[in-house]
Amino acid sequence: MSAIPAPTVPQPAQADNALTGKVRGAGAERAFRALCWIALILPLLLLAVLLASTVRDGMPRLTWDFLTSYPSRKPELAGFLPAIVGSLWLMGLTAVIAIPLGLGAAIYLEEYARPGKLTSLIELNISNLAGVPSIIYALLGLELFVRIMSMGRSILAGAATLALLLLPMVIMASREALRTVPRSLREAAYALGGDKWASIRQVVLPMSLPGVLTGIILSLARAIGETAPLLTIGAVTYLAFVPSSPTSAFTAMPIQAFNWISRPQKGFQVDAAAGIVVLLVLMLLMNGVAIWLRARLQRRINW
């Protein structure tokens, strides 16, 4: 709030195209255009500052030791290993639960469901679920998985909660992908004597695979940064061992980072920044894989 930007000096009207140029207010138009451009660039600059300052803060702790040691009371000894392993466990289990359910629901809605009350109810419901805050899923998971199904504060309970959270995203992405397969290919499968499931399994699914995989990887990349639900389910913030089974207690990368952020000592802020860099690198890596996969698999298909 220190300085108000100087107003743009109105430029003499310049025709940049025959229809819209040389009209009254061309200077105002330029100013407005510049304003819009600033509005677009400003958030991107903030993103750059965010990334740069986090990398700068975390630099001193970004060592191999940090990745391979356990948390500690001393900030300069604290490591990220249980959090990394915990996040990988969560990703794996979440994928195992969410992919069959989400893909199944998508196939049902795209290929089997007839338009009607039930179908539109399911569709409305999925779009509503996509807007439910993640902390609400946490309350569901806390009561349903941790208490009623007595999974305890385990990796499994966390993964089940994340899976429900991701479900709308997986369903919507998979439906998009299924929709890109031309109808003529399904008809060809029927013409060859295939039944519905055969046409889906042997034609529609392989054809839509790049889209489906991309959607799934992108939603898993979202899940890797989810903090609030896991915190509520009961991820612990100090784990001196690597989780070994789905029923283990667990921590995860964002949880460990949150724990370090909330400590008063300066040294833990550095640990937090280093942890965040690792988290962001893994997340961007997953996004990159999704984009690469889509490009690679799409090239092979020629309708």
Next chain:
Amino acid sequence: MHPGPAERSRADLFAPRRPSERIIGSVLMACALISIFVTVGIVLVLAVQSMGFFREVSLAKFLGEREWTPLFANAHFGVWPLVCGTLVTSAIAILFALPLGLLAAIYLSEFATDRTRRVLKPLLEVLAGIPTVVYGYFALTFVSPLLQKVVPGMGTFNALSAGLVMGVMIIPIIASLSEDAIYAVPPSLREGAFALGAGKLRTVLKVVVPAAFSGIAASVLLGVSRAIGETMIVAVAAGQQPQFTFDPRQAIQTMTAYIVQVSKGDTPTGTLAYHTIFAVGLSLFVMTLVINVFAHRLKQRVLKGAG
């Protein structure tokens, strides 16, 4: 009895032929029905656990008192400080994100070349994908110290920096959905305005933006809903003090941050403290649901208008 080919109606052509087909169909349908069970589960869990709360604390106290101190010896259960904290941070986020998001959307759909759009739009969407705990860290370690230098009386934990950073997170939602709405405005409207001698600026401001209004409103509502439900930014940067204040320099507590604070502390099941998080969760769920339904209606109107 199996009908011969001639008797098969057109609808039967795609009907299941093997018994296993029917099983597959029902399994897939069960997957789709899970989403309904999730909703029912959420409503049931919130309702049942909140009943445990409202059996001990009257609704009049929940909505009438102005203090939220459920964990103190002298407990008060007025939800307004939490609602107030939620609204203050959300309002700051929207006031910051709306102008930037809308102008960015106008630039992308009206001024940018195809190539610029293809590069900048996904880049902007990266903002929405950054884990919120990272935004919280940014608000606490970067934005708050900066604001403390400029604004007198600014605390380490404050509603303003949390709200501003939340605004950054919301910009892509508003920009992306508004861009879709602006893009869907038929070119004939623009051409009509040009034919009447209007310049680009007037056309955009007086024709295109008003025509896309319901889509833009939907994007803002979805942004508000995200802000109200956002948890980690406020849990990290806004503090944990439920206060009935509209001063953005103060530390406050939002509904989501309260839920995290209490559930993190390993509160025993069945206690009043355990029930409070579900009562707060229920209030939060109702608020976001109402907003989402309105946004959904507005979006449907856009789709109908475009088709």
